[in-house]
Amino acid sequence: TIPISHSVADAVLALLDDSDAAQPVLAAVPIPAPDDAEFERPVNVGTAARVVRLARPRAGQPYLLSLHGLVRIRLVDGVRPSVAGGNPGLEVHGIEYVGADDGTPRGATVEAFKDAALRMLDRLARDSAQPQRKDEWMRVAAMVEDISHARAAWMADVLVAAVSGQYPDKLAFLAATNVDDRLRRATELFIKQTSISEVSKKIASAVDESLSRQQKEYFLRQQLAAIQRELHSLHNPHNTNPNPNPNNANIGFGTGAPSDLDEDEQADADDLADLRKRIDAMQPASEERKVAVREWRRLKRIPQGSVENGVIRTYLEWLTSVPWPSHSTTPTPGTAIGVLRDPAFLPKARAQLDADHYGLDQIKRRLIEYLAVVRLRAMADATAQEKLQKLPSSESSLANEKALVPVTPKITPTPDPTPKKTSPRVKGPILLFVGPPGTGKTSLGQSIAKALDRPFQRISLGGVRDEAEIRGHRRTYVASGPGMIVQALRKAGRSDPVILLDEIDKVGHSNFHGDPGAALLEVLDPEQNHSFNDHYINVPIDLSQVLFICTSNTLETISAPLLDRCEVVELSGYTYDEKIHIARRFLLPKQITTNGLTDVQIQLTDASLLHIATLYTREAGVRSLERAIGAVVRSKAVEWAEHLDALAAPKNNADADKEAEKPWRSVVEAHELEAILGVPRWDGEEREREERRGVVYGLVVTGMGEGGIMPVESAAVPGAGRLKLTGSLGDVIKESGEIALSWVKTHAFDLGITAGRGIDPLKVPDPMDIHLHLPAGAQKKDGPSAGIAMTCAFVSLLSGACVPKDIAMTGEITLRGRVTPVGGIRMKVLGAHRAQIRKVILPWANRKDVEHDVAPEIRREMQFVFVRTVSEALEAAFGKGTLGWRRETVLLESRL
Numbered sequence: 015t016i017p018i019s020h021s022v023a024d025a026v027l028a029l030l031d032d033s034d035a036a037q038p039v040l041a042a043v044p045i046p047a048p049d050d051a052e053f054e055r056p057v058n059v060g061t062a063a064r065v066v067r068l069a070r071p072r073a074g075q076p077y078l079l080s081l082h083g084l085v086r087i088r089l090v091d092g093v094r095p096s097v098a099g100g101n102p103g104l105e106v107h108g109i110e111y112v113g114a115d116d117g118t119p120r121g122a123t124v125e126a127f128k129d130a131a132l133r134m135l136d137r138l139a140r141d142s143a144q145p146q147r148k149d150e151w152m153r154v155a156a157m158v159e160d161i162s163h164a165r166a167a168w169m170a171d172v173l174v175a176a177v178s179g180q181y182p183d184k185l186a187f188l189a190a191t192n193v194d195d196r197l198r199r200a201t202e203l204f205i206k207q208t209s210i211s212e213v214s215k216k217i218a219s220a221v222d223e224s225l226s227r228q229q230k231e232y233f234l235r236q237q238l239a240a241i242q243r244e245l246h247s248l249h250n251p252h253n254t255n256p257n258p259n260p261n262n263a264n265i266g267f268g269t270g271a272p273s274d275l276d277e278d279e280q281a282d283a284d285d286l287a288d289l290r291k292r293i294d295a296m297q298p299a300s301e302e303r304k305v306a307v308r309e310w311r312r313l314k315r316i317p318q319g320s321v322e323n324g325v326i327r328t329y330l331e332w333l334t335s336v337p338w339p340s341h342s343t344t345p346t347p348g349t350a351i352g353v354l355r356d357p358a359f360l361p362k363a364r365a366q367l368d369a370d371h372y373g374l375d376q377i378k379r380r381l382i383e384y385l386a387v388v389r390l391r392a393m394a395d396a397t398a399q400e401k402l403q404k405l406p407s408s409e410s411s412l413a414n415e416k417a418l419v420p421v422t423p424k425i426t427p428t429p430d431p432t433p434k435k436t437s438p439r440v441k442g443p444i445l446l447f448v449g450p451p452g453t454g455k456t457s458l459g460q461s462i463a464k465a466l467d468r469p470f471q472r473i474s475l476g477g478v479r480d481e482a483e484i485r486g487h488r489r490t491y492v493a494s495g496p497g498m499i500v501q502a503l504r505k506a507g508r509s510d511p512v513i514l515l516d517e518i519d520k521v522g523h524s525n526f527h528g529d530p531g532a533a534l535l536e537v538l539d540p541e542q543n544h545s546f547n548d549h550y551i552n553v554p555i556d557l558s559q560v561l562f563i564c565t566s567n568t569l570e571t572i573s574a575p576l577l578d579r580c581e582v583v584e585l586s587g588y589t590y591d592e593k594i595h596i597a598r599r600f601l602l603p604k605q606i607t608t609n610g611l612t613d614v615q616i617q618l619t620d621a622s623l624l625h626i627a628t629l630y631t632r633e634a635g636v637r638s639l640e641r642a643i644g645a646v647v648r649s650k651a652v653e654w655a656e657h658l659d660a661l662a663a664p665k666n667n668a669d670a671d672k673e674a675e676k677p678w679r680s681v682v683e684a685h686e687l688e689a690i691l692g693v694p695r696w697d698g699e700e701r702e703r704e705e706r707r708g709v710v711y712g713l714v715v716t717g718m719g720e721g722g723i724m725p726v727e728s729a730a731v732p733g734a735g736r737l738k739l740t741g742s743l744g745d746v747i748k749e750s751g752e753i754a755l756s757w758v759k760t761h762a763f764d765l766g767i768t769a770g771r772g773i774d775p776l777k778v779p780d781p782m783d784i785h786l787h788l789p790a791g792a793q794k795k796d797g798p799s800a801g802i803a804m805t806c807a808f809v810s811l812l813s814g815a816c817v818p819k820d821i822a823m824t825g826e827i828t829l830r831g832r833v834t835p836v837g838g839i840r841m842k843v844l845g846a847h848r849a850q851i852r853k854v855i856l857p858w859a860n861r862k863d864v865e866h867d868v869a870p871e872i873r874r875e876m877q878f879v880f881v882r883t884v885s886e887a888l889e890a891a892f893g894k895g896t897l898g899w900r901r902e903t904v905l906l907e908s909r910l
């Protein structure tokens with residue numbers, strides 16, 4: 015049934031009137047509009063159709079003509095325009111019935127047709143909204159299934175007419191007469207229809223789904239905002255504005271003001287956007303960017319709020335916040351290379367070191383040398399890089415091209431096109447500051463960072479037992495995170511900070527948690543650290559621009575490979591004179607400012623400072639001194655506050671009046687210190703030292719790198735000639751004791767201890783044991799340097815002569831009686847000076863250490879005796895002529 019125009023309706027009515035037949039037959043031919051490009055022209059096919067009905071539903075509406083198609087026709091000469099009867103129209107010259115080929119089609123064609131038809135009918139049935147339509151399609155499908163081969167082409171005609179499809183396809187079908195051809199065309203048309211319908215259905219459902227998700231999300235967010243508003247007004251009943259900032263709804267309980275801790279989805283979205291921006295800003299085609307993009311894609315796939323989502327997000331936050339080395343080599347002021355290129359760099363660095371530290375001249379000189387080397391290397395490196403960049407090398411042109419091409423986030427397994435890193439590497443030896451606590455190791459590191467104008471980060475390695483603390487945990491671990499190095503880099507915010515590895519001697523050794531020392535080796539080794547691998551970040555990080563400085567209290571516990579990579583700078587400690595200067599210039603002003611006073615309100619005399627340094631502290635560094643000064647300043651601050659209160663109080667209180675009238679005394683005298691700091695800890699220590707038979711003072715260095723003196727006590731006890739050693743002694747020190755006793759036994763006759771050669775002084779006249787003890791029994795002691803002290807103790811015990819209490823000694827002995835050099839002379843001498851020792855006996859070979867390392871004022875104040883043999887040591891200790899030598903001991907060196 016088709017709507018027709020008035021003129022056509024009139025023609026049909028005329029035909030009905032003229033014709034004898036009740037249902038005249040028409041030729042129905044499609045006439046394309048002149049501008050319709052889809053049609054093939056001229057159209058010369060059509061259908062002979064019987065008129066079934068002509069109806070006009072209502073006046074003013076077009077006629078509806080119902081036709082029943084009978085057979086295909088062809089227009090012999092096509093259609094031509096005509097103006098017959100004065101009306102423009104179309105003229106047809108001859109129509110021929112084409113009919114249809116009623117032959118039996120091939121089986122395969124029919125099967126394909128049926129298949130396509132059934133799929134299409136199934137889809138039509140599924141897509142139709144009305145159940146009645148659905149049933150109709152199902153019925154047609156049942157018919158198609160049962161149709162015979164002979165009727166298949168007829169079925170194709172019916173179906174093509176019934177279903178919608180593109181007009182040209184339908185026309186082509188009409189033009190086809192051969193059965194196989196018709197079936198093939200119908201099959202194609204059905205397949206096309208089915209897939210169009212499937213795709214549009216899919217798109218519709220996808221759109222629908224995403225719309226509904228968006229709607230759901232929007233709805234939930236609205237609900238959340240409403241809940242937050244309610245909570246807000248509940249906790250802020252006086253707040254008239256229920257939601258001062260809808261984007262920053264406060265869900266904190268009990269707090270009214272919006273805070274940074276406020277959690278809301280807007281902030282969350284901002285964070286994500288920020289993360290994305292940071293990934294975008296990463297160096298194109300770099301390894302880190304590739305990983306970031308990959309993880310970002312995963313993040314987008316994983317639903318928000320899931321554990322995995324949080325894990326990836328944290329990882330991405332770490333990855334993007336690591337300061338990856340910049341590829342810019344422009345020497346702008348303020349950048350690492352810009353600072354180094356400044357011609358005034360070295361004088362400025364020297365001024366910085368002087369401004370922060372008193373004394374330490376040798377160390378400062380060494381640091382300036384170090385900075386000069388760093389500067390030269392960095393400049394040479396930067397110049398070489400610049401030259402390289404100017405060359406039209408394939409690599410640099412590749413890098414330039416890369417910069418122009420927009421970054422494609424696509425990750426392909428092609429070889430890595432990352433341009434070689436071109437940042438200048440500020441490599442240099444790794445400094446290792448060794449010294450007792452509080453001698454300024456950390457603050458020297460800070461001064462170097464200031465001189466280089468770089469951020470400073472301190473990593474404390476004390477007690478690090480687990481390799482993962484340095485290298486991070488793999489992401490598979492729960493609560494995994496990056497190691498200390500990456501954390502320090504992130505805090506520094508630059509790829510070239512100064513990182514101080516504090517207390518490197520206290521790093522744990524290899525255990526089942528890995529070897530932290532080995533991880534440190536990788537960090538410090540300039541050959542390896544350009545691709546340091548943190549287990550968490552899992553992208554090689556270039557640490558070659560980082561300036562590492564290590565500190566340690568002693569060299570003994572540092573592993574040899576680690577020590578090998580470091581350049582040792584020893585800080586031995588300060589003399590009292592230096593301490594007074596440091597206190598006056600640095601510590602006192604610092605404490606005065608910290609405690610809110612000015613130097614008008616408090617002054618410490620030199621005598622007071624010396625009093626504090628000698629009687630209240632006895633350390634190599636200045637930390638306890640600073641604490642003690644702090645205590646004095648605090649006590650003065652309390653006094654000052656009370657004084658101010660008294661001044662401000664009303665004038666009717668007699669006590670307050672008296673207090674206010676008193677003039678303020680800003681000076682703290684030495685005798686007032688006891689009232690503030692209590693009884694001096696070290697007062698009388700010298701007096702308690704005794705000059706006794708069998709007791710001698712040796713020089714030691716503690717595990718903290720601090721020098722000092724230690725009594726070596728020996729006593730004769732009834733026994734059978736054995737030597738008993740106590741005081742937590744190690745093997746080496748025990749052997750030293752045995753060597754000392756053997757030497758004394760061998761020379762007992764010469765020393766006047768025994769009456770004849772070959773007599774054992776421990777057996778004759780009375781058999782006895784010797785007990786040698788080194789006090790502070792809880793402290794482990796080892797090393798060979800107590801050799802001469804033990805010998806002197808034995809000689810004193812057996813001969814009855816005493817060594818004066820202001821003499822201390824150190825030196826290893828051999829069985830032949832030679833005295834060989836020992837280490838830690840600087841610290842030992844400083845310790846002896848602090849303990850107010852007047853004379854120090856040292857091995858001859860250590861003379862240069864005293865000359866180089868010991869401060870002139872100490873050399874002036876103390877007597878140094880350098881000995882080559884035990885006999886010389888005994889003479890220096892007991893005094894000339896004290897021991898009754900039987901004959902000159904002549905050392906016969908083997909000349910073999």
Ligand SMILES: Nc1ncnc2c1ncn2[C@@H]1O[C@H](COP(=O)(O)OP(=O)(O)OP(=O)(O)O)[C@@H](O)[C@H]1O
Nearest residue numbers: 370371372450451452453454455456457596600636
């Ligand atoms: N020569 C000096 N001049 C000025 N101040 C100093 C000097 N030496 C040390 N100090 C001050 O002493 C304090 C302690 O120094 P620092 O923290 O650097 O010691 P450290 O050697 O690193 O000790 P530790 O081994 O315990 O870490 C700091 O306040 C520092 O400024």
